[in-house]
Amino acid sequence: QKEVEQDPGPLSVPEGAIVSLNCTYSNSAFQYFMWYRQYSRKGPELLMYTYSSGNKEDGRFTAQVDKSSKYISLFIRDSQPSDSATYLCAMVLMGRSQGNLIFGKGTKLSVKP
Amino acid sequence: EAQVTQNPRYLITVTGKKLTVTCSQNMNHEYMSWYRQDPGLGLRQIYYSMNVEVTDKGDVPEGYKVSRKEKRNFPLILESPSPNQTSLYFCASRRQGGYTGELFFGEGSRLTVL
Numbered sequence: 001q002k003e004v005e006q007d008p009g010p011l012s013v014p015e016g017a018i019v020s021l022n023c024t025y026s027n028s029a030f031q032y033f034m035w036y037r038q039y040s041r042k043g044p045e046l047l048m049y050t051y052s053s054g055n056k057e058d059g060r061f062t063a064q065v066d067k068s069s070k071y072i073s074l075f076i077r078d079s080q081p082s083d084s085a086t087y088l089c090a091m092v093l094m095g096r097s098q099g100n101l102i103f104g105k106g107t108k109l110s111v112k113p
Numbered sequence: 114e115a116q117v118t119q120n121p122r123y124l125i126t127v128t129g130k131k132l133t134v135t136c137s138q139n140m141n142h143e144y145m146s147w148y149r150q151d152p153g154l155g156l157r158q159i160y161y162s163m164n165v166e167v168t169d170k171g172d173v174p175e176g177y178k179v180s181r182k183e184k185r186n187f188p189l190i191l192e193s194p195s196p197n198q199t200s201l202y203f204c205a206s207r208r209q210g211g212y213t214g215e216l217f218f219g220e221g222s223r224l225t226v227l
Contacts, residue, residue, distance in 0.1 A: 043218030
């Protein structure tokens with residue numbers, strides 16, 4: 001069983017839709033949870049970062065962590081064509097492998113005008 | 114401008130011909146890492162370095178070498194490339210202390226081994 005599971009999509013939505021991206025994980029000791037965004041032909045860049053269970057909001061983006069269910073989500077409100085990218089979840093198990101990130105495989109999102 | 118610079122961005126080579134992909138960062142980061150990204154497999158870590166002269170294997174180190182002689186540089190060496198090393202490679206760096214999760218990635222190096 002992979003440590004981090006992420007539906008690869010692709011996911012296609014109309015402009016203005018609410019997008020939900022999800023990851024599940026198996027190791028309850030993961031402590032930090034991140035979402036990276038990767039545009040085509042670019043390196044990933046950090047979008048959001050959270051440590052605890054609950055919600056964290058940043059503009060149109062909300063990151064949600066449910067440690068009891070080992071489930072994290074990224075919600076995008078009022079999606080825009082510029083949100084079209086691959087979204088990767090990532091997690092860190094501190095004290096193991098010097099804080100290296102474990103990435104999901106990424107979900108490719110396309111927002112149609 | 115804070116950045117991670119990789120070279121070359123694109124390379125086509127043949128089996129067995131040694132090559133080096135360079136990586137340089139200008140943020141004085143202690144931690145640097147190499148990843149490969151393949152369709153259906155996602156980002157997989159090859160090697161990482163916690164600081165100068167300190168390197169360690171990631172999840173897929175076979176066929177690769179690295180060195181960290183200077184803080185800013187972390188080259189990836191393919192001594193005898195094979196077709197299964199055809200991939201998109203990313204170098205990344207971050208601060209080591211006060212962990213925030215923010216890895217800074219380079220633009221990527223697309224390697225094709227014939």
